Amino acid sequence: MGCKPMADEQDKVVQLLTEYPLYRKMRFTDAAPLNFPEQLHLWCPKCSADRTLDLSDEALIEGYAHNWQVKAVSYTCHTCGTLLRIYVILRDHKDMLLTKIGQCPPWSIEVDEPLVTLFGEDSIYYKQAIVCMSQSYGLGACAYLRRILENRMNDILQRLRTLLETEGADTDTLKRVDDAMSSNRAVDKAQIAADVCPPSLRPGGFNPFSVLHDELSTGVHSLDEEECLEVASKIRAALEYVVKRMEEQQQESGSYITVIKEIQSKRSNRTASPSPE
Numbered sequence: 001m002g003c004k005p006m007a008d009e010q011d012k013v014v015q016l017l018t019e020y021p022l023y024r025k026m027r028f029t030d031a032a033p034l035n036f037p038e039q040l041h042l043w044c045p046k047c048s049a050d051r052t053l054d055l056s057d058e059a060l061i062e063g064y065a066h067n068w069q070v071k072a073v074s075y076t077c078h079t080c081g082t083l084l085r086i087y088v089i090l091r092d093h094k095d096m097l098l099t100k101i102g103q104c105p106p107w108s109i110e111v112d113e114p115l116v117t118l119f120g121e122d123s124i125y126y127k128q129a130i131v132c133m134s135q136s137y138g139l140g141a142c143a144y145l146r147r148i149l150e151n152r153m154n155d156i157l158q159r160l161r162t163l164l165e166t167e168g169a170d171t172d173t174l175k176r177v178d179d180a181m182s183s184n185r186a187v188d189k190a191q192i193a194a195d196v197c198p199p200s201l202r203p204g205g206f207n208p209f210s211v212l213h214d215e216l217s218t219g220v221h222s223l224d225e226e227e228c229l230e231v232a233s234k235i236r237a238a239l240e241y242v243v244k245r246m247e248e249q250q251q252e253s254g255s256y257i258t259v260i261k262e263i264q265s266k267r268s269n270r271t272a273s274p275s276p277e
């Protein structure tokens, strides 16, 4: 049968490349040759925005040793052309395991600007969570991320409220957000955020606040490191998405309002001082 991996297998490779730390193993069921995604979506430091990355070289290095296949690939920012990532992947054909054995630049523990702005002094917890994840310490990563959600859900809700207001949400919706902010439990706040989450924050209909809610309600005490790592990865991906997207939308609507104001003020200047002819 065909060599094309199924969509969910391809999603797994995306996850392996962008979210997995080095040496964390991923089980792979597809027996077809290892295909890399044509595009990834990551933060480009040069563009200072989330960007599409194109697969620029799918066989920088390729080799076989016993049951192992090693492949290195590179990805370039679609917008500015900067080479952003090189990944080296090892595929164990016998046990059907994929492992990322190299990444350049390495997993950064730097927290992106929009998250630092929102999390303030709690950014240090976010950094600690990333350090734990890079070492596959899932339990530690979960503890730090949950602390951030407990401390910062109101800041996230405040941003969400601003966004909803800009998009013309009705007063009932805004009141629900206000009520959520006065609630004591992060999990309840996340539930309301999920309920009012606008379509502009739902990539492919997927609700990132539902992810935060579900993962917050999961009791991590009974989970092992690997399961906690999965929970932490989901929380991190959802947080990165909502915080960056809300920041982008705020900037977009901000610059739109600036342009409209400039046009209006030019117009009123023209009416106030007619040309001397």
Ligand SMILES: [Zn+2]
Residues within 6 Å of the ligand: 044, 045, 046, 047, 051, 077, 078, 079, 080, 081, 082
């Ligand atoms: Zn770029």
